[in-house]
Amino acid sequence: MEFEKLQEVVYDAGIVGAGGAGFPTHKKFSKDVKQIVVNAAECEPLMMVDHHILAKHFGAMVETLKILIEVMGAEEAIIGIKGKNLHLLDKKVCDAISGTNIKICEIPDIYPAGDEVVLVYETTGKIIPEGSIPVMVGVMVINAETVYNIHNAIKKGEKITTKYVSIGGDVEKDIIVRAPIGMKISELLSACGYTNLEGKAVINGGPMMGKLVDMETDVVTKTTKGVLIFPETHSIIQRRKMPMSMTLKRASSACCNCHMCSDMCPRYLLGYNLRVDKTLRAASHSEVKNVESFTQSALCCGCGICTVIACQQMLNPQAISMEIKGELGKQGFRRQNNASPAEVRKEREGRLIPSSVLIDRLGIRKYVKAEVKRENVKLEPKTVYIPFSQHVGKPASATVKVGDKVKVGDVVARTEQTALGTTMHASISGRVKEITDRFVIIER
Numbered sequence: 224m225e226f227e228k229l230q231e232v233v234y235d236a237g238i239v240g241a242g243g244a245g246f247p248t249h250k251k252f253s254k255d256v257k258q259i260v261v262n263a264a265e266c267e268p269l270m271m272v273d274h275h276i277l278a279k280h281f282g283a284m285v286e287t288l289k290i291l292i293e294v295m296g297a298e299e300a301i302i303g304i305k306g307k308n309l310h311l312l313d314k315k316v317c318d319a320i321s322g323t324n325i326k327i328c329e330i331p332d333i334y335p336a337g338d339e340v341v342l343v344y345e346t347t348g349k350i351i352p353e354g355s356i357p358v359m360v361g362v363m364v365i366n367a368e369t370v371y372n373i374h375n376a377i378k379k380g381e382k383i384t385t386k387y388v389s390i391g392g393d394v395e396k397d398i399i400v401r402a403p404i405g406m407k408i409s410e411l412l413s414a415c416g417y418t419n420l421e422g423k424a425v426i427n428g429g430p431m432m433g434k435l436v437d438m439e440t441d442v443v444t445k446t447t448k449g450v451l452i453f454p455e456t457h458s459i460i461q462r463r464k465m466p467m468s469m470t471l472k473r474a475s476s477a478c479c480n481c482h483m484c485s486d487m488c489p490r491y492l493l494g495y496n497l498r499v500d501k502t503l504r505a506a507s508h509s510e511v512k513n514v515e516s517f518t519q520s521a522l523c524c525g526c527g528i529c530t531v532i533a534c535q536q537m538l539n540p541q542a543i544s545m546e547i548k549g550e551l552g553k554q555g556f557r558r559q560n561n562a563s564p565a566e567v568r569k570e571r572e573g574r575l576i577p578s579s580v581l582i583d584r585l586g587i588r589k590y591v592k593a594e595v596k597r598e599n600v601k602l603e604p605k606t607v608y609i610p611f612s613q614h615v616g617k618p619a620s621a622t623v624k625v626g627d628k629v630k631v632g633d634v635v636a637r638t639e640q641t642a643l644g645t646t647m648h649a650s651i652s653g654r655v656k657e658i659t660d661r662f663v664i665i666e667r
């Protein structure tokens with residue numbers, strides 16, 4: 224396959240990173256890529272989709288990696304996976320790739336092993352420069368589910384109309400389903416039998432980085448990896464419900480300047496100039512002239528170590544840092560100094576956070592299940608809301624009009640291929656009912 228053809232197929236299929244912010248995948252392909260790093264870390268507790276992909280579709284992933292290596296002229300692909308998950312991989316496929324340029328790299332069972340900067344370091348020994356992207360060090364990072372999506376696009380012409388989602392938390396049974404894009408999360412939960420949600424709240428994503436679900440409006444998107452249900456009183460929920468004004472007030476009165484939040488930050492430990500204690504202090508004390516303390520937030524990945532593990536005052540530097548990062552992003556600001564950290568800080572080794580410590584600190588041990596089943600629940604929403612923005616970059620524009628008849632897989636919106644964006648498809652067959660500033664709404 225030609226390089227341009229691969230880009231076109233992936234763009235047409237609407238593939239974006241399935242495990243993070245949703246970077247359009249065709250824009251990651253580059254002839255400068257020497258190493259393809261597959262993120263199979265399954266970083267956050269209670270998230271199970273990557274486990275499923277690794278257990279069921281490892282052969283397809285390897286087949287796709289061979290294509291990616293050839294098309295981009297890369298030297299190797301490295302699958303970053305925790306030792307505890309190696310048993311998921313098909314032994315025959317592992318034997319077949321032994322000694323080839325597709326390697327399995329056992330990464331430590333730490334959090335956040337799936338953060339791009341941490342993963343690239345653990346698998347290649349390279350450190351992505353501050354504010355930069357992996358290709359600057361000859362690396363492309365791609366999520367396990369995204370690799371599988373590329374396989375389906377190349378081999379079967381499939382478009383992204385569904386998303387694997389794991390559902391778990393404070394529920395009797397955790398499951399994995401394949402949900403139509405644009406289905407309301409409230410409807411998904413009720414179709415899967417999670418109907419008694421009184422006194423509960425729902426998170427879209429993991430317990431560290433996930434966001435509170437608005438049960439009225441939030442829908443499944445191309446990046447919805449997991450939906451977690453917790454008691455409303457749980458600290459995971461309470462932290463998210465606290466208004467920013469209160470978070471800042473608490474910080475201004477209770478921060479003791481111990482800078483543990485920075486000392487434990489995984490990116491700081493890899494040598495980044497990211498001092499979140501300074502951000503918190505500048506924001507909570509209105510030190511508006513201290514510009515660097517704000518702009519450095521662009522280097523934060525939002526992992527939450529500073530909040531959940533480091534701060535003994537129960538403050539929330541993660542929320543403050545991410546709020547500022549979000550605002551900087553809206554203004555189009557990217558801190559792109561491309562400074563390569565001189566060295567990994569020597570304290571790093573002793574400050575890595577094992578996943579089991581994180582689970583206990585979060586108070587979610589009782590929600591970790593021995594088994595998570597893939598269930599073929601019939602999901603047939605009457606209406607879907609296809610968002611124009613399910614990715615990093617320029618939102619898509621509608622290519623259909625109200626009243627148009629569409630079937631599953633038809634294009635309903637796109638961003639032009641030259642821009643940073645992707646293609647959106649109908650996830651049910653029906654008619655376009657309405658087009659708003661956020662959605663193409665399709666009714667069965």
Ligand code: SF4
Nearest residue numbers: 488523524526527529
């Ligand atoms: S959330 Fe906190 S610990 Fe994580 S990268 Fe940002 S500042 Fe560092």
Ligand code: SF4
Nearest residue numbers: 478479481482484534
């Ligand atoms: S760890 Fe908490 S108390 Fe210490 S500097 Fe950071 S925010 Fe302040």
